[in-house]
Amino acid sequence: MRAWLMDSYDGVAKLRLDEAADPAPGAGQVVLAVKYAALNPADAFLAQAQYPAQPALPHILGRDGVGTVTAVGEGVTNVKPGDVVGLLRCNAGVEAWGTLAEKVAVPAASVTPVPAGWSEEEMAGAPLVFLTAWQALVQWGGLPPQGQVLLVTGASGGVGVASVLLGKSMGLTVVALSRSAEKAKRLAGLGADFVFDPSPAALRKDVLAALAPRKVDLVVDSVGGALFNQVIALLGYAGRISVVGRSAGPVPEFNTATLFFRRNRIGGVSVGDYTPEGAQAAWAEIVRRLNETGRRPVVDQVFAFDRVKEAFARLAEGPMGKVLVRVS
Numbered sequence: 604m605r606a607w608l609m610d611s612y613d614g615v616a617k618l619r620l621d622e623a624a625d626p627a628p629g630a631g632q633v634v635l636a637v638k639y640a641a642l643n644p645a646d647a648f649l650a651q652a653q654y655p656a657q658p659a660l661p662h663i664l665g666r667d668g669v670g671t672v673t674a675v676g677e678g679v680t681n682v683k684p685g686d687v688v689g690l691l692r693c694n695a696g697v698e699a700w701g702t703l704a705e706k707v708a709v710p711a712a713s714v715t716p717v718p719a720g721w722s723e724e725e726m727a728g729a730p731l732v733f734l735t736a737w738q739a740l741v742q743w744g745g746l747p748p749q750g751q752v753l754l755v756t757g758a759s760g761g762v763g764v765a766s767v768l769l770g771k772s773m774g775l776t777v778v779a780l781s782r783s784a785e786k787a788k789r790l791a792g793l794g795a796d797f798v799f800d801p802s803p804a805a806l807r808k809d810v811l812a813a814l815a816p817r818k819v820d821l822v823v824d825s826v827g828g829a830l831f832n833q834v835i836a837l838l839g840y841a842g843r844i845s846v847v848g849r850s851a852g853p854v855p856e857f858n859t860a861t862l863f864f865r866r867n868r869i870g871g872v873s874v875g876d877y878t879p880e881g882a883q884a885a886w887a888e889i890v891r892r893l894n895e896t897g898r899r900p901v902v903d904q905v906f907a908f909d910r911v912k913e914a915f916a917r918l919a920e921g922p923m924g925k926v927l928v929r930v931s
Contacts, residue, residue, distance in 0.1 A: 635670030
């Protein structure tokens, strides 16, 4: 099979397209002929040794995808050859070879049918970001109460869009942050109640004026950096921040005293904590909510298989939704 092989931890620019051995299904596994794979920032981080996992080389990246089942291993009963399925969270692309290949072996417990009415492209890019957003929203003790205020940084990215859509499905008031005026319009079209450019110095004043007398109850943050301190200043009493990423780097001069008197809390998000059963249950609820609200995952752009490096460049630019690769 053809695959994008990672021979070093020198970044995605060093990936090479070459032949690799076809996978065979082990017990409890299936082999997929990959149709679409989706890119995630975690792929680029792993390729630079900036991720907890450091798999043996050569490695194949790719944690999301849709494909046709071509073979099943011992004990597999939930799918059969010919089924078209999507991949939920598992070790593919992390410790095991991933979806940037014509074929991939994955746990049968981690595949699921494409939801009725969804395109294969919509399914290919959705699981990792929606499961991440779901955990970020519910990790503080279940569904946040209706009417609370959700702030989403990096709102046009994969997890950002997923957080906006899921937040609206929960009856939350959603404040989205995006530096792009064009993306701001699209976020408003997805249901965001307010969209602000995080760059101006008046961000705190403008957000609080729009929300008055309320403040922010919950944040899904994928940015970090200097913005993080402004986000803390927007929190009300018992406000929570779910940290998903740090695209802007470390937080400068973080003062722990800012958390004291309002009893604010900060918690990390790890999609790797999902068990196969937990991921399936969360995914079913995510699909139900999207179907009820008439929303679908957002695809930014689809690249040909031999243009994977261009696809990663688009991911680094900051897409609106998910960047996909058409494998076959």
